[in-house]
Amino acid sequence: MDVSSENFSVSPEQQAKFYAQSGSQVKLPNKFSNKKYIAFGVLASLVLITIFLFILVKRGGSTILSPIADRVSDLGKSNANMVTNPLNGELVKDTDAAVWKDERPIAVMINNYTDARPQSGLEKADLVYEIVAEGGITRFLAFFLSEVPDKIGPVRSTREYYLVLVKELGDAMIMHIGWSPQALEAIETWPVRSLGRGGAQFWRDQARIDAGIAIEHTAYVNGPELRELGHELGWEGEHSFVEWKFKDTEDVDKSQQCLVGECDKPITIDFWYEGDYSAIFKYDRNTNTYLRFTGYDTSGSPVPHIDQESKQQISVKNLIVQFVAEVAIGGDEKNRLEYELVGSGEAIIFTDGKATKATWSKAGRDDRTLYYDSNGQEILFNRGQIWVSIVPDRNIEQVVY
Numbered sequence: 083m084d085v086s087s088e089n090f091s092v093s094p095e096q097q098a099k100f101y102a103q104s105g106s107q108v109k110l111p112n113k114f115s116n117k118k119y120i121a122f123g124v125l126a127s128l129v130l131i132t133i134f135l136f137i138l139v140k141r142g143g144s145t146i147l148s149p150i151a152d153r154v155s156d157l158g159k160s161n162a163n164m165v166t167n168p169l170n171g172e173l174v175k176d177t178d179a180a181v182w183k184d185e186r187p188i189a190v191m192i193n194n195y196t197d198a199r200p201q202s203g204l205e206k207a208d209l210v211y212e213i214v215a216e217g218g219i220t221r222f223l224a225f226f227l228s229e230v231p232d233k234i235g236p237v238r239s240t241r242e243y244y245l246v247l248v249k250e251l252g253d254a255m256i257m258h259i260g261w262s263p264q265a266l267e268a269i270e271t272w273p274v275r276s277l278g279r280g281g282a283q284f285w286r287d288q289a290r291i292d293a294g295i296a297i298e299h300t301a302y303v304n305g306p307e308l309r310e311l312g313h314e315l316g317w318e319g320e321h322s323f324v325e326w327k328f329k330d331t332e333d334v335d336k337s338q339q340c341l342v343g344e345c346d347k348p349i350t351i352d353f354w355y356e357g358d359y360s361a362i363f364k365y366d367r368n369t370n371t372y373l374r375f376t377g378y379d380t381s382g383s384p385v386p387h388i389d390q391e392s393k394q395q396i397s398v399k400n401l402i403v404q405f406v407a408e409v410a411i412g413g414d415e416k417n418r419l420e421y422e423l424v425g426s427g428e429a430i431i432f433t434d435g436k437a438t439k440a441t442w443s444k445a446g447r448d449d450r451t452l453y454y455d456s457n458g459q460e461i462l463f464n465r466g467q468i469w470v471s472i473v474p475d476r477n478i479e480q481v482v483y
Contacts, residue, residue: 163175163176164176165179165183166325166328167179167208167227167228168227168252168323168325169187169208169209169225169227169228169251169468170208170209170399170465170466170467170468171325171326171328171463171464171465171466172208172228172465172466173465174228179228182227182228182230183320184319184320185227185309185318185319185320186252186253186254186255186275186312186317186319186320186321187208187225187226187227187251187252187254187255188225188226188227188230188254188255188256188257188277188305188308188309188312189223189224189225189226189244189247189248189251189254189255189256189257190203190223190224190226190234190235190237190256190257190258190303190308191221191222191223191237191238191239191240191244191256191257191258191259192204192221192222192223192224192234192235192236192237192238193221193222193235193236193237193238193298193299194212194219194220194221194222194359194376195219195299196358196377197295197296197299198236198238198295198299199376200387200388200389200390201222201235201236201389201390202231202233202234202235202236202302202389202390202391203224203226203231203233203234203235203305203389203391204222204224204387204389204396205389205391205392205394205396206226206229206230206231207224207225207226207467208225208226208227208228208229208467208468209224209225209251209467209468209469209470210222210223210224210225210398210467210468210469210470211223211224211244211247211470211472212353212361212469212470212471212472213243213244213421213472214353214354214359214408214419214474215238215241215419216416216417216418216419218353218354218355218357218359219359220353220359220361221238221244223244223247223248223256225251225254226305230305230306230308230309231305231391232304232305232306233302233303233304233305233390233391234257234302234303234304234305235284235287235301235302235303236287236299236300236301236302237257237258237259237284237301237302237303238258238259238260238298238301239258239259239260239261239262239265240256240258240260240261240262240265240278241261241262241264241265241418241419242262242264242265242267242268242420243419243420243421243423244256244265245265245268245269245272245274246423246424246447247423247451248274248275249272249274249447249448250323250444250447250448250449250450250451251323251450252320252321252322252323253275253321253448254275255275255276255277255308255312255317256274256275256276256277256278257277257278257282257303257308258276258277258278259278259284259301260278261278262418263414264411264418264420272447275312275315275317277308277311277312277315280311280315281311282303282307282308282311283303283304283307284301284302284303285301285302285303286300286301286302287300287301287302323450324449324450324452326450326452326453326460326461326463326468327460327461327462327463328462328463328464328465329462329463329464329465330465332370332434332464333434334367334370334434334435335434335435335436336367338435341365341367341434341435341436342365342432342435342436342437342483343363343364343365343372343432343435343483344364344365344367344435347483348362348363348364348365348375348384348483349362349363349364349365349372349401349432349437349481349482349483350362350481350482350483351363351403351471351473351480351481352477352480352481353471353473353474353477353480354474354477356378357377357378358376358377358378359376359377360376360377360378361374361375361376361471362374362375362376362384363375363398363401363432364384365432365435366397367435369397370399370434370435370464371397371398371399371466372397372398372399372401372432372469373386373395373396373397374386374387374395374396374397374398374469375387397467398466398467398468398469399433399463399464399465399466399467399468400431400432400433400463400464400466400467400468400469401431401432401433401468401469401471402429402430402431402432402453402468402469402470402471403429403430403431403432403470403471403473403481404427404429404442404451404470404471404472404473405427405428405429405473405474405475405477405478406421406422406423406427406472406473406474406475407421407422407425407427407474407475408420408421408422408474408475408476409422421472423444423451423472424444424445424446424447425443425444426441426442426443426444427441427442427475428440428441428442428475428478429441429442429453430481430483431453431461431463432483433463433464434464437483438455438461439455439456440453440454440455440456440461441453441454442454
């Protein structure tokens with residue numbers, strides 16, 4: 083019988099019987115005495131560790147990081163206190179992002195007819211697509227998430243191909259006034275979260291009407307009210323989608339005398355022809371942005387694209403030109419168009435005063451369009467507003483820079 087083991091356990095009666103049979107006193111081990119030694123050892127170890135850390139700090143030596151700290155360091159700016167805007171990559175404090183981080187984007191069809199200018203709200207959009215709607219006249223599909231303005235417009239009707247872009251962005255909600263027959267079928271069968279069909283309210287700008295502007299160019303909506311309607315329709319909450327990749331450093335080669343878009347050689351995009359619907363972008367190396375112009379004045383100079391509300395010229399961090407097959411819809415009495423946005427093709431990416439020839443790929447209607455460089459690597463964009471000009475692939479030569 084090994085009475086030195088701390089695991090040995092006997093009753094008081096067994097202990098008395100054992101002592102009576104034994105010729106000498108046998109002292110059973112004291113658990114509490116051993117615990118004192120253990121406690122002393124732990125205390126001594128803590129003291130030694132404290133001394134060691136003190137010496138390291140005094141010497142200015144190594145920094146000790148926890149596994150969590152290592153992870154935050156690897157993430158760079160995108161740490162536990164920041165939220166990434168999934169549309170344009172901007173990093174926002176979680177407290178500032180609280181109102182939108184669990185919401186889906188809102189898209190608005192914005193008129194670009196000459197009488198509809200200047201528009202309201204485009205400056206606040208996180209992502210804007212520009213595509214010809216009819217007769218060489220472009221129309222904007224603007225996506226809002228981080229900031230939804232009180233006044234957006236003028237609002238116009240949608241086409242089916244715009245809805246393809248809506249579906250790839252988290253099944254976003256879209257506001258429009260009117261639709262083509264093809265768009266209506268898509269809204270009802272895909273389906274699409276149409277705020278226009280869901281009872282969204284709009285108003286007419288009386289000042290524009292009084293100025294003789296045709297009524298179809300005078301409709302505006304309130305962004306926060308659109309968000310509220312979406313909640314009433316049961317469309318609250320975010321819906322994840324594949325995010326583009328963004329970089330934390332902007333690589334501007336300021337040693338170059340002229341970067342792409344500078345020195346009186348702007349980037350010009352003639353979707354169908356040169357004129358009122360040409361898009362012109364001039365690069366500003368001081369802000370690393372592209373200033374947008376739309377059409378030309380009577381002297382042939384590009385007209386700055388100004389937001390009606392802020393009176394500021396629209397500028398973007400990234401410009402994408404995507405070349406897509408454009409076809410006329412057979413039998414359509416109004417000669418409506420179709421753009422083949424599913425598939426692949428050529429593109430040009432303008433960032434940091436450089437032009438990168440690229441390719442685009444979209445596997446299916448609801449899949450995200452992705453862009454790749456000549457090495458097959460996915461393009462890294464700057465964090466900030468993105469503008470996508472979708473141009474008929476027969477007009478590649480009409481994009482000049």
